[in-house]
Amino acid sequence: MAIRVSDLVFDYPDKRALYDVSFAIPENSITALVGPNGAGKTTLLRCLAALETPVSGSVHLGELAVLDSPREAHRRLGYLSDFFGLYEELTVAQCLQFVAASYKLDNAAQAIEQVVTELGLQSYYGTRAGALSRGWRQRLGIAQAIVHQPEFLLLDEPASGLDPEARHELAELLTRLRANGMTILVSSHILAELEAYSTHMLVLEQGRILGLKAIGDQTVNGEQKINARLLRIQILPGETTDSFQHCFEHPGFLLSKQTDDELFGSFTGSEQEQHRFLQGLIEAGVPIMQFHVLDRDMQNVYLDMLKQARTALPSGIAKSSGITTSSGIK
């Protein structure tokens, strides 16, 4: 496992922020760290980045014990805090040169060129950081966080304040960094945006881990590991729902809800199997009007986890979910 956290406890002077937090994140993944306000996301990321000292527990990046070797950990990880500052009077080039020098990089010029190209910062090379827009400041922040080519990247709310285009570009960037071998942990309130690129979701609530789940289809050790996707099947109005029987007979389909002309359920199987499932329904004469794979169901998974945890937790811990809209968590 790339990042392993065991029994982590963190206290602020008047408050426990993390309670026996344990999880393990696989290599080369993008894990979305989600949870309501005050759940402890920032505190957890700061512990992982060796910027806070927990009361007890351990954090490993690969084989490296972060709490024993914080300086080595800083060389191997990149961290961008939610309210990061830039040296406003320095140009983009100077900001990156300063960070590269503080890491004492041997190949500073080459590392800067690589990161400038990666983040498309070429045309802003001579621009003062203070004159950059929110989106370009964010890119410079990420460039600073990865100029030393870390194996691990921790991002705290990187998309807040970005416009939709900048968010899309951030998603593309994170996907590219992962393709180049990085393991990324990113916190956000906006599930819809995390869905575009996350491979896993880690849910934290009131300082406790509710679960770590794989999102979407994955390839693990060369084998395709398939998670259930949510399907919505609608038949022509007025037709008999008896025809739905064909759906129930398929071993990969699990019904979650049925109305007069709609079925909701999960389908487990490859894309080819899903195609054959649809083909079978049509050949059997099911009067299908619509067949939808609902968007990857991160929000449903998140809500399920909260619901399950709340039924399991003592009543003092259970409280409102903090969910506001379909695209965000408050």
Ligand SMILES: Nc1ncnc2c1ncn2[C@@H]1O[C@H](COP(=O)(O)OP(=O)(O)OP(=O)(O)O)[C@@H](O)[C@H]1O
């Ligand atoms: N410096 C501090 N001193 C005391 N308590 C703090 C401090 N920083 C955070 N806390 C408390 O610790 C808990 C966890 O805070 P944290 O900022 O880690 O949560 P978060 O999930 O990142 O929240 P948000 O989504 O609002 O950023 C909260 O109850 C918060 O009020």
